[in-house]
Amino acid sequence: MGDHVTEIVIFTLLFVLVSGMGFVAARWRAPKDMEHLDEWGLGGRSFGGWITWFLVGGDLYTAYTFVAVPALIFGAGAAGFFAVPYTIVIYPLFFLILIRLWSVSHRHGFVTPADFVRTRFDSPTLALLIAITGIVATMPYIALQLIGIEAVLKTMGVTGDSMLARHAPIIIAFAILAAYTYQSGLRAPALIAFVKDTLIYIVILVAVIYLPYKLGGWGSIFDAAEAKFTASPNPNDGITLNANNQLQYITLALGSALALFLYPHSITGVLASKNRNVIKRNMSALPAYSFLLGLLALLGYAAIASGVKPITDPATGKVDSNTVVPLLFDMQFPAWFAGVAFAAIGIGALVPAAIMSIAAANLFTRNIYKEYLKRDATHAQEARVSKITSLVVKVGAVACIVFLDPQFSIDLQLIGGIIILQTAPAVALGLFTRWLHRGGLIAGWVVGMGLSMWMLWQIPNAATGKAHFGGSAFPLSDFGFDSKRTIYVGFITVIVNLLVAALVTLILRATKTPDGVDGTTQDDYFADEGDPRIDKDVAATVDHKSST
Secondary structure: OHHHHHHHHHHHHHHHHHHHHHHHHHHOOOOOOOOOHHHHOOHHHOEOHHHHHHHHHHHHOOHHHHHHHHHHHHHHEHHHHHHHHHHHHHHHHHHHHHHHHHHHHHHHOOOOHHHHHHHHHOOHHHHHHHHHHHHHHHHHHHHHHHHHHHHHHHHOOOOOOOHHHHHHHHHHHHHHHHHHHHHHOOHHHHHHHHHHHHHHHHHHHHHHHHHHHHHOOHHHHHHHHHHHHHHOOOOOOEOOOOOOOHHHHHHHHHHHHHHHOOOHHHHHHHHOEOOHHHHHHHHHHOHHHHHHHHHHHOHHHHHHHHOOOOEEOOOOOOEEHHHHHHHHHHHHOOHHHHHHHHHHHHHHHHHHHHHHHHHHHHHHHHHHHHHHHOOOOOHHHHHHHHHHHHHHHHHHHHHHHHHOOHHHHHHHHHHHHHHHHOOHHHHOHHHOOOOOOHHHHHHHHHHHHHHHHHHHHOOOEOOOOEOOOOOOEEEHHHHOOOOOOEEEHHHHHHHHHHHHHHHHHHHHHHOOOOOOOOOOOHHHHHOOOOOOOOOHHHHHHHHHHHOO
């Protein structure tokens, strides 16, 4: 640890700084009363362009992304670049979808996607399924933010032999996160996101200029990567794709793009915007983060050229590939700048973890607690339950890392997008049409989720020795094809979900099965800031906000 004193000091100082900002955020743009879910969970629905830019960017580009994408490229090569095109494809796809969701949510005071589904399809059962799906898909995602922090702590030597010594720093970090999220709600990650994204941009831009200079240029870096993958026994490894992994690459990129803005935390950041134009501008400008991600991905090749050897966990004996980027920074940067880089990764875990826990808590509060446990819950009671639930969610995330093999959590992250994709017919298509019957949507969800679990059960992971749930690439040979190609599970299952939903819809409509009452109107999907038709509770919140 003595060799890393400078790094630890700088990391600690920056971590303390943003923690202080998290507590101060309760008084930033604050209303007279935070005891309202619109205020605590959505920041008063008042964030403008710049705040939304940093909030959504900090929400989508997580600490795990910053360590995992280069680590995947370090290990497999070009296949890891799937994260770059999918974050480009997503913004045009959701440009029109998100402004419609914002409008109808603003008009009716919806806080979660399940709120919208409940009103649109008049089905508490479907809304419950959407809520549970969102919570299940989000929980391991929160836990995975710890992986980024843990990789940095391992690199700095802040580890121990016992379970408590290994995980004490993470427990302390998330206890602080839980405290200021409880107090400040969404305002905390919104304010911290400014620091997080600024640090990330500085670190990556310096890295892509400084590292090639030290390592002999990008030509030398690519030559080193080519030499490694040529010697690899895995035929799918390489700096270019081959015939066996192209289909997986395409379907994974497209499926991940469709899933990204279905996650509850992504929607929470969007619903906090103050008007439709803020969302339009951000959907147009956020691809700049994809440029950053592309530069970041190249660090995987730089790590190869630098001779990085991932740390082996002495407790488990397993190689932790997530330490690749922190080790690269530790080897090549001066100690003071390595400390800044480590802080950028660590702080990068706090913003998405806070938003994810808030989103999961809102789902529980609005679509389980209020729907099934206390229908007459007041706004103050909703806010209080959501605050407590956000603490429980964080404790669960820490427990995943402390008591489970972290690799198991990583496997769960691989299927998180598959799980959340099953909400696409109800949430995304539901914003444009109500043709699909609520019974058909429920049937589609059941079949799609069931097929997803069956396919994932069949996938082993040779690297970890797991026989099941070892990844998201399903061999076409298991469908009877004479092929070595694989395909992203979510791409198949969401199509099956849609087909089942459409077929059951035809049957139910032919039998004249009641379809409930649509609680929205066509004009709701075009409502904007200041619209006189806004729900009275929402209007009161907005008026209250503007007067403070």
